[in-house]
Structure formats: structure tokens, C-alpha cells
Amino acid sequence: MAFVINQRQIVADSWQLLKPAADESLLAVPPADDVIVPLALWREQRDVLLARAGRLGVWLDSHENPVAIAGDFDRFALVAVNFTAFGDGRGYSIARLLRERHGYKGELRAIGAVVRDHLFFMASCGFDSFLLRDDQDPAEALTAFGDFSDAYQVSVARPLPLFRRRFLVSPDGMEWS
Amino acid sequence: MYLYDEIDQRLVDERVAQFRDQTRRFLAGKLSEDEFRALRLRNGLYIQRYAPMLRVAIPYGLLTATQLRKLAHISHTYDRGYGHFSTRQNIQFNWPKLEDVPDILAELATVQMHAIQTSGNCVRNITTDHYAGVASDEIVDSFVWCEVLRQWSTFNPEFSYLPRKFKIAVNGSHADRAAVQVHDIGLHAVRDANGDVGFRVLVGGGLGRTPIIGHVIREFLPWQHLLTYLDAILRVYNRYGRRDNLTKARIKILVKERTPEVFRKEVEAEWAHLKDGPATLIAEEIARIESRFTRPHYQKLDPLASGYVLALGHDKAFANWVRRNVQPHKVAGYAAVTLSLKKTGVPPGDVTAKQMDAIADLSDRYSFGELRVSHEQNLILADVRQADLRELWQAAKALGLATPNIGLLTNIICCPGGDFCSLANAKSIPVAEAIQRRFDDLDYLYDIGELDLNISGCMNACGHHHVGHIGILGVDKQGEEYYQISIGGAQGNDAALGKVLGPSVSQAEVPDVIEKLIDLYLARRDSEDERFVDVVQRIGIEPFKEHVYGFRHQSTADRRRQLAAA
Numbered sequence: 186m187a188f189v190i191n192q193r194q195i196v197a198d199s200w201q202l203l204k205p206a207a208d209e210s211l212l213a214v215p216p217a218d219d220v221i222v223p224l225a226l227w228r229e230q231r232d233v234l235l236a237r238a239g240r241l242g243v244w245l246d247s248h249e250n251p252v253a254i255a256g257d258f259d260r261f262a263l264v265a266v267n268f269t270a271f272g273d274g275r276g277y278s279i280a281r282l283l284r285e286r287h288g289y290k291g292e293l294r295a296i297g298a299v300v301r302d303h304l305f306f307m308a309s310c311g312f313d314s315f316l317l318r319d320d321q322d323p324a325e326a327l328t329a330f331g332d333f334s335d336a337y338q339v340s341v342a343r344p345l346p347l348f349r350r351r352f353l354v355s356p357d358g359m360e361w362s
Numbered sequence: 363m364y365l366y367d368e369i370d371q372r373l374v375d376e377r378v379a380q381f382r383d384q385t386r387r388f389l390a391g392k393l394s395e396d397e398f399r400a401l402r403l404r405n406g407l408y409i410q411r412y413a414p415m416l417r418v419a420i421p422y423g424l425l426t427a428t429q430l431r432k433l434a435h436i437s438h439t440y441d442r443g444y445g446h447f448s449t450r451q452n453i454q455f456n457w458p459k460l461e462d463v464p465d466i467l468a469e470l471a472t473v474q475m476h477a478i479q480t481s482g483n484c485v486r487n488i489t490t491d492h493y494a495g496v497a498s499d500e501i502v503d504s505f506v507w508c509e510v511l512r513q514w515s516t517f518n519p520e521f522s523y524l525p526r527k528f529k530i531a532v533n534g535s536h537a538d539r540a541a542v543q544v545h546d547i548g549l550h551a552v553r554d555a556n557g558d559v560g561f562r563v564l565v566g567g568g569l570g571r572t573p574i575i576g577h578v579i580r581e582f583l584p585w586q587h588l589l590t591y592l593d594a595i596l597r598v599y600n601r602y603g604r605r606d607n608l609t610k611a612r613i614k615i616l617v618k619e620r621t622p623e624v625f626r627k628e629v630e631a632e633w634a635h636l637k638d639g640p641a642t643l644i645a646e647e648i649a650r651i652e653s654r655f656t657r658p659h660y661q662k663l664d665p666l667a668s669g670y671v672l673a674l675g676h677d678k679a680f681a682n683w684v685r686r687n688v689q690p691h692k693v694a695g696y697a698a699v700t701l702s703l704k705k706t707g708v709p710p711g712d713v714t715a716k717q718m719d720a721i722a723d724l725s726d727r728y729s730f731g732e733l734r735v736s737h738e739q740n741l742i743l744a745d746v747r748q749a750d751l752r753e754l755w756q757a758a759k760a761l762g763l764a765t766p767n768i769g770l771l772t773n774i775i776c777c778p779g780g781d782f783c784s785l786a787n788a789k790s791i792p793v794a795e796a797i798q799r800r801f802d803d804l805d806y807l808y809d810i811g812e813l814d815l816n817i818s819g820c821m822n823a824c825g826h827h828h829v830g831h832i833g834i835l836g837v838d839k840q841g842e843e844y845y846q847i848s849i850g851g852a853q854g855n856d857a858a859l860g861k862v863l864g865p866s867v868s869q870a871e872v873p874d875v876i877e878k879l880i881d882l883y884l885a886r887r888d889s890e891d892e893r894f895v896d897v898v899q900r901i902g903i904e905p906f907k908e909h910v911y912g913f914r915h916q917s918t919a920d921r922r923r924q925l926a927a928a
Binding site: 273309336337 | 643
């Protein structure tokens, strides 16, 4: 059984991630398992996928637009976003758009190049579920959420920027001086 | 300087701990070379030609005497006793040990300094006018806005892995001394008819391989919307900027490929969602940041009583220095002094640990314990009493920091080049030195007048060669180091990109070419007030080309004529 980090805990994972076949043939979807399908498959086989017994998730690649699934959130038990490489930061914007603009409330999973050193930023942008890359040590990765105790910016984790929170706590903003 | 509060300090301390752990994992073989590279770069650590290089951030170029002493200590303890000020107003150490870097960062944190985001594909150090706060043509104090942006850009979770590096400059005065037209984003402060502050927003400018002047995408952005608008620009860039080709990954390529107008519409559409959201700035925050800056307690001075004007009359050397290295100040009786780091024989922008300590003392004694780094790689004591100028000049002279060449040909902007940098095609420091030696006669130099000469060792353009009145670019010609000369570039409000003069020349030929350019300029100028760059703009580059390449150029023209006749 595979593991993921979910809500900052290492838990067993039942989801099966389906990737498009190299020859672009249609994927065989197992009838009853929990599957995360690529966006293209969801578009092509929507009815078939909805008629299955297992739970359904969809994943977006880093160039894909979250608008494509914005009207269907209630169909998915999980949405995943792929990080194609260590330095590909597009998924951060996609996550914020899913959460902040389109109002997605369910499990949001980072997949692909998901490494310890990215977890703090990923969590800030709204991911709550992390399928770590194979070489990552899950116990060590858990410590990454504590890399920083605060952040200046608006994010999913901190809907108010630090400068507004400073004035909420202390009207003259000098609380921590 | 801006004084950190407890949270600012904690975030920097946490960064040190994070990088210490990353270094530990790398040395233990748990982090790959490639991935550690991306992480160390955003902490300023490069692996260079001979050794690692650590680039320490000097946010918007502002530094205290205490911080400079710490830099001196670091260069003395962990390096070889000197440092190099860069065109991004930062300082670079060329010889630290990789294992020592976490300790260096921890030492920096004790004086509220760091190396955060001085490299890597993220928002880099925000730069500005080195006369911020003291210039007589000031619209706003740009330091305050730079600090707002420093906080917004530091560890910004969404924009930490952009397609490529991202450089932002803020200019707070009428004259542009921050090169806003050649940045990924340039912000030029303006006031509307009611006197309210806003920013003219330029995007997609830059030097490097594809030099482009930035496009104005908003004439007036009210200050409250600064962060939401930048969020919109960065989001469009993060999502759609090219990631398939490193040389096409800067925002200027995205703006060019989409056209500025289409790009602007995309930004506006994104901004429509973000505008008036929680990132909208509030007056209390601007006031809070403003209040955390230390400010000089100026005395009420009678400028006529300073006596320095009298000294100008009977001391030519002092007068020369005042003319070139001293700038007027908005407060009566004060002046801004540039300590030239462009002495012949010293690599431009280099200072020794000893000099750093001595400069820190000078800034304590004469300029309220603060100083600035200019993008022209000099140091500025911004708040000097005019009455102290002569004493300061003598002290600076003793330290080799009083070369009276600011704005002149020998005030060369120059990258570290092939002597240090692994990206360079050619050396740049020896070229700068050869030119400085050729033009070491001060009267001649003064006769030539204002001239910006910039040298880059490769097309990455760290030495800003495109915007030099004369630009020199190191190129690789079948394994040999050659130099391409361009003329007619300019920085400031009338920013322009230089035009290539002709075939590149060898290192030994460079000073001759420069001398020929100067000869023709002197022969063709209307008056002493017409600068080199003005003459280039008036008569074009052809006469210069002919004068430099002479016979060679002539014979090509002849051949063409013969071919046409045949």
C-alpha cells in the first residue's frame, strides 16, 4: 500500500493515479478502484467514469487550466495538480485559483516532483495532500511544514497578509516591536 | 535603514536554519546536485569558475555602518579580505567555502542581513535610486516602497519558482536613476492631479541576450493597488511564461510574443479578480514601514557658513572632486558624496575588508552611520554636512576612494567577467583597467565630459553594456576572447540601447578603438556641453564606424561599389 501525506499525517493511500499511455490510446479504467484520471480522459469519458463504482479524482497537468473543472467539483472526491519538474512553479498558481477563485473545498493533492523543500509553499497555496516523489523520506518531509512560522503574503493558508493581521492584533501595528 | 521587527527577524532566522538543513542533506548525499543548485541559488550561492560565490543582499542598496563592518568581518574571516559590489546593489564574496555558508548567513542575520533570493528563478533584490530620500527632485521616498515590495516578494509562495529570474526597480524621483525601463517590472512614482501617489508600470524591459525597453502597461496605478497589480502580472507570467527554453523564459519574451497590448489585457483581466482584495495596501502599513526607517536628524545649517565654497577657489583637486563626486541635497547645508570604487588598477566595484571598516567609520563620522550602494558600483554617503566635505575628501583620498571620476569615462560599470564568472565569454576587469590607464590624464578626462562606459563579459549583460554610451561585450570567437563595441546606449529617462559599431576586436585593440571614438567625438561636437552620446544621436554611428575601421571599412564599401557596377 502506498502512502501520502494528508492533513500533515502519513496515511495509507488507496488512490490509483492514471497516466495517459505513451501511444495516446484510451486508458483502461479499473471498474471499482479509486482512480485519479487525467483531464483529457474526464472530458472524453465523463459518463462512463461517473457510472463506475469506485471513487473518482481528476488531475491537472501544469499547463492545464483549472477553469476546465470548475463546474464539476461535486463530481470529484479529489483533485490533483502535477508538478512536472523541481523548478516548475505553475502548480502554485493553479492551486490558489482552484481554492480562491473557484472555491474548491475538497482534497487537493500535489503530485509529480513533490519534495520536502517545496511542501511549505505548496501548503501555503492550498494543497492539503502530498504524494511524495519516490526518493523522499516521509518522516523527514513532515518537518517541512514548520520551515517558517509566518509569511508576509496573502495565500490560501493565510487569507490576510501579515500587514493586515498586524493591525488586527494591535491597532498601532507595533505589537511585536 | 528599515529596522526589522520580531517577525522580520524570525523569518530570516528560519531561513538560515532551512538552508543549514539543506546544506547538511546535500553534503550527506540526500539532495541531488541539481536540486541543491536550485535551493542554494535562492540563497545567493553559486559555484563559480574557481570557488563558490556568495551574493549577499543589500535591499535597495541601503546599508548601515554596522552592517558594513559585518561584511568586512565576513570577507576577512571566510573569504580573502575583499568584496565586490554588483550592479544590482548587492555584494559578492568570491571565495567562501560551501560548508561555511550557513554560518555566514547566521552571522549576517545578526545584523538584519541575508542572501535571500539574490539568485534563482524568483523575484530578486528590489533596486532603486541611490539618492532616494535626499534628491531634490523627489516625488516619494522610494525606500519605503522598496521595503513594501521586499516583504511581498520574500518567500512569496506562489511566485517562488518562476520561469526565470525576475527583477523589479522602483524610481521615486522625476529623473530615472533606477533604470526602470530595462527591468522585468519598472515602477516610476508619479502624482496625479490631486497629488495622490501612484506608479507608472512598465513591463518586459531588460538587457541580456534580448535587450528590450520596457512597455508602459499602466500610466497611473494608485499605490493602494500596487501589490494586487503585481500579483496579477506575476501570475500571468508564472502560468504562461515559457519554460521550454531558458533563453526565452524572461517575461520580456512573453510580452513580445503576445504583444504588449494583449499582455496588458490579460493582466487587467486577472487583476479584476484581485483588485480590492486583502492584499490591497492600507495607509497604516505604509506609515508603519515609514516609521521603522531610521532617519538622519539634520541640523539647521547655513550653507554659506560652511566655508567649503571658499576652499573650491584655491584647491583645484578638491574642486574637481566636488564637481564630480558631490551631489546637491534637498536639505540646506548638506550634500551627497560618492566614494569612487573606480580607481585605476582596482577591479571596478571591489573593496577590501580594511576599506570597508574605514568606510564604516567615515559613514559614522560624517553621514549618520548609513551609506548606499549605487548600481554604478560606487558607495554613497548621502547626508554629509558641506562643512565636512574637505575633511571627508582628505580621508577618502587616503583610502584611495576619492578618484574624481563620477559620470566620466573611467567610472566604468564592469561585471567580474572571465576572471571569476563561469558564464563569461571573456575577461572584463583587464579591459576596464587598460581603458582607465589610457585615459588617466584628468584634464583630458574632464574635457571629454560625461560618458558612461559599461563592460559585460558575456551577453547576460551584468555590466549593462547595452545602456552604456559606449558598451563593450565580451564574445567568444573560435575560442579567442574578442570584444564587440556598441555606442549610443543610454540609461535614465531617455533610455536607449546601443548599436553595434562593427566587427569585434581583440583585447589589445580595445583602448585604441575607444580612443578613436573619443577623437571623432571631440572633433565633431558643437560645444563642450554636447556629450558623446548626444553627438552619436545627432550624427549617427556611421562616421564613428568609418573612423574606427577606416581602411577596412572603406575597402568593403569599394568592393560593394565594384560589384554594383559589374
